[in-house]
Amino acid sequence: MKEEKKNWFKELLPYIIILIVVILIRSFIATPVRVSGESMFDTLDGGEIMILNKLGEINRYSMVVANIDVDNQKGDTVIKRVYGLPNETIKCENGIIYINDKKIEDFYAYGTTFDFEEVKLGDDEYFLLGDNRIVSLDSRYVGPVHKKDIEGTTSFIIFPFNKFGKVS
Numbered sequence: 001m002k003e004e005k006k007n008w009f010k011e012l013l014p015y016i017i018i019l020i021v022v023i024l025i026r027s028f029i030a031t032p033v034r035v036s037g038e039s040m041f042d043t044l045d046g047g048e049i050m051i052l053n054k055l056g057e058i059n060r061y062s063m064v065v066a067n068i069d070v071d072n073q074k075g076d077t078v079i080k081r082v083y084g085l086p087n088e089t090i091k092c093e094n095g096i097i098y099i100n101d102k103k104i105e106d107f108y109a110y111g112t113t114f115d116f117e118e119v120k121l122g123d124d125e126y127f128l129l130g131d132n133r134i135v136s137l138d139s140r141y142v143g144p145v146h147k148k149d150i151e152g153t154t155s156f157i158i159f160p161f162n163k164f165g166k167v168s
Contacts, residue, residue: 029054033065033079033154039130039137040079042110043167049159050079056153058082058126061108061168065151066128068142079154080138081108084119084127086147091118092140109133116140126150 033052035044062082084090111134125144130136
């Protein structure tokens with residue numbers, strides 16, 4: 001009887017190890033994330049599935065998955081693009097975005113970026129914008145996003161298969 005239990009455990013052990021590894025990877029390294037809505041059009045479409053990299057470095061123009069609060073209520077998890085980095089100032093005048101009073105090229109904007117007043121970002125704050133500026137609920141409306149509220153970066157579509165690959 002003891003021998004049977006030992007053999008049973010030996011047979012089950014590889015599956016237990018695989019399960020633990022998958023849980024650890026999904027918890028700390030990477031996990032799938034679904035695009036919802038049109039705020040990142042025309043870079044991303046609703047329904048696409050991407051890989052969220054929880055260890056990715058956050059740079060200007062990185063696409064990030066963040067938790068935002070709307071009207072002091074727990075909001076949604078959203079995908080947006082990073083424009084303002086910690087300790088920078090960002091504003092938009094006449095549809096032109098300025099970071100630290102320097103005009104930047106806005107390669108990703110779909111639609112007009114409406115003007116917003118200058119925002120001074122703190123040590124751990126980021127200014128996020130959706131590519132589809134007409135419909136995006138982003139830092140123009142909810143304010144800067146703290147680093148702790150950013151789950152990670154994303155730039156790789158895994159579904160639908162005809163769009164499989166890296167996007168920027």
